[in-house]
Amino acid sequence: MTASPPAPLSARPTASFLPPMWEHQSLFRVSAQLFAEGIFNLLDRNLRPEVFLLGLASGREENDPHSVVIEPPTLRYSPADFAGIKTLAATFEADAGPRDNVYHLHPQDHDRMEKQHWYELVCRATEQTLLELVESRQEARRSFCSTPLSLNGYLVVLVVQLAAGPYNAYYTLPGKATSTRPASLPHAAVLEFLHECTRALREADTADNEQPVLDRDYNEVLRGAGRRLMLRISPGSAHGLYDACLGIAALRHEGGEGQGTMLLARRQHAAIVPVLTLEAPVPLRDHRSIRKLLELTEGRTGLVSDASHVFGLGYMVEEDDEKYEPLATVQFTNHYGWELRHGGHTLMRVVSNTPRLPQSKVQADNFARVAHQVFPDLTTEEISFLWELALEASNQSHGTMLCISTGAKPEAERLRRQCFRVVPRVMTTPVLRQASSIDGAVLIEPNGTCYAIGVILDGQATEKGDSSRGARYNSAVRYTSSSPYPCLAVVVSEDGWIDLLPSALHA
Structure with a gap:
């Protein structure tokens, strides 16, 4: 049975009120959610990150109703789901057997090492608890946890969950993955994201009434993830x-x-x-x-x-x-x-x-899913025809763009000064190969009728743009984000990137 994605936060039942861990916890959680979306959408929009906070009260018993705090309180998980984390962490400690005695010159060093060891056990217990919850509810999510941070009497754990299907679709390095040994670029991005969030919390905790700030550039976070991944595969210890x-x-x-x-x-x-x-x-x-x-x-x-x-x-x-x-x-x-x-x-x-992430040719099933989402009235045969055109567009080595819009005819008229309008005709793959050999988009209706070639698309500026990508990609993002018509842009960049960009209402 295929598991459905988690319900949006607004659709979840409201939990009983629990006192906040600190004043700005809701603001930080929202900031971390937006931060995660900015990072992982650059990799693969299908990863659909979801961020929440878990607080374990340091001085309360596990049966105390206030021993666990979840932010947001409307999350599909309840505090009772995580009530046994500290007990499970203690079990891990007992099962591991006696540890080698390590003597430190300063007592504070010993205390710090012991705390760090306990935090790692709590992190492991949280991940295990989430794994069991996800499997029992068939949520098709992958969960990742930060090392706990002591804040206002709570051990605060930041959790990010990604869609399991897209995450598992990418190749992973053999061997056990750890917090210092990422298995893939998405995993390395998770580790860099958690590190950045923990840093922001720690810096805010050392200042007076400071709110945690997550202002690192998304691409810079991905560069940090790339460095982590390269360090993992380096034969030596070269950084x-x-x-x-x-x-x-x-x-x-x-x-x-x-x-x-x-x-x-x-x-x-x-x-x-x-x-x-x-x-x-x-x-x-x-x-x-x-x-x-x-x-x-x-x-x-x-x-x-x-x-x-x-x-x-x-x-x-x-x-x-x-x-x-x-x-x-x-x-x-x-x-x-x-x-x-x-x-x-x-x-x-x-x-x-x-x-x-590596971008392969447009996949037929993925194209069909997106096309049906944008144009629900299309038949299977019509989507297959559009797929053939999209596949032909993806074969252009110099890059091109195919724009499928229900408003192709009026848009060709509106953009007549920045395109070559043609006598309407049903597009075929040989003609598309020739029509896409010049700069600009090929503009067609969902039924395949072409109205213009060499179209220079316009549109309003949007936060969905990516400064690391070329003009072709960003113009398609602006156009699809502001188009009044249902549309789908197939963007083939010169460097081999292939993107499906649906209109804003269908993204």
């Missing part, structure tokens, strides 16, 4: 791999864009067949030398690096070789563009210093 790749991708060699492969592995790795070994390894911080060496890479042969130095050229053995081991690679694709891959899967694409 500068992400920034080194940025510096290398920004350089040109004799006017050409940087393209090539870098294999990330420890020196003399058994799965790497050496082709050419440098007598003196080149530091990765020497961007110009590395950029020049990239010209030597071709096909399977790439530069071999331990994330600190480049040792030479080599290639990985075949998968059926007993020495084979999936290794991380950096594929430099164009100027300012590169990808992080592992075992043949793309973990992250970086365009103009901004990490993004």
Whole structure:
């Protein structure tokens, strides 16, 4: 049985009143929710983040009705659902057995370490409790918790939940994922988000009547997530791999864009067949030398690096070789563009210093779902026809845009000075291939009738724009956000990004 998404907060029953943990808790929760939406919508709008706060009273017994506080109080979970967290944390401590005695020079250091250990157990118990709640209610959500922060007599845990389907659809690194070992870019973004929220709470707690501030740029948070992910896959402990790749991708060699492969592995790795070994390894911080060496890479042969130095050229053995081991690679694709891959899967694409998730061709089922959402009267055959046109548009290597609108005819008239109007005709894939070869959008009705090509779309400025994306994407966002007609824009960017942008009322 397919689980339905969680009900909106306004639709949930109101819980009995409980005193707040601190004065600005509601404001902070709303700020954190908006912060999460800004971050994760840049990755995948289908992740649908939901943020809430959980407070465990430090000096109250678990059967005390005020021992647990939830913000917002109208959340679908009740305080009783989390009443046993501290007991469960104590069980984890008992099951772990005796710990090694660690002696600290100062008593405060010992107390701090013991508190940190207890907080980690509480975090683990909260995650376990949420996992059981989600599974029992078939909510199809993934839950992530921050390490508790002591605030006004409460252990405050910030929880963010993401849609399980979209989250699990992305490739994850093998091995156990932890708070310091992200499994994927979405997971790294979760860790960076929780870290930023905890920092804001901690800084506000040390000031006088200060409200927690979450003002970090969304793209900067994603860059921090990218650095976390790169640190996880680094063969050594080098922290500068992400920034080194940025510096290398920004350089040109004799006017050409940087393209090539870098294999990330420890020196003399058994799965790497050496082709050419440098007598003196080149530091990765020497961007110009590395950029020049990239010209030597071709096909399977790439530069071999331990994330600190480049040792030479080599290639990985075949998968059926007993020495084979999936290794991380950096594929430099164009100027300012590169990808992080592992075992043949793309973990992250970086365009103009901004990490993004890999974007594949438009999927038929996803297109059909969005198209039916925007144009509910379309038949299956009509949606299939539009899908064929969208698929043809996605094959344009230079980027293009297909705009499907119920108001295509009046819009072609309104925008007549910034488009080429055509005699109405049903669009076909061969004609679309030619019509989309010039700048601007191809404007068609849901039945496939074309009214204009080369359309320069207009629209009002909106917060949904993304400064890291190009003019084509942002003009489509402005147009679909302010269009009075139901419409759907299929945007194909030059860097390979493909977006489905429904009109504002259907987003």
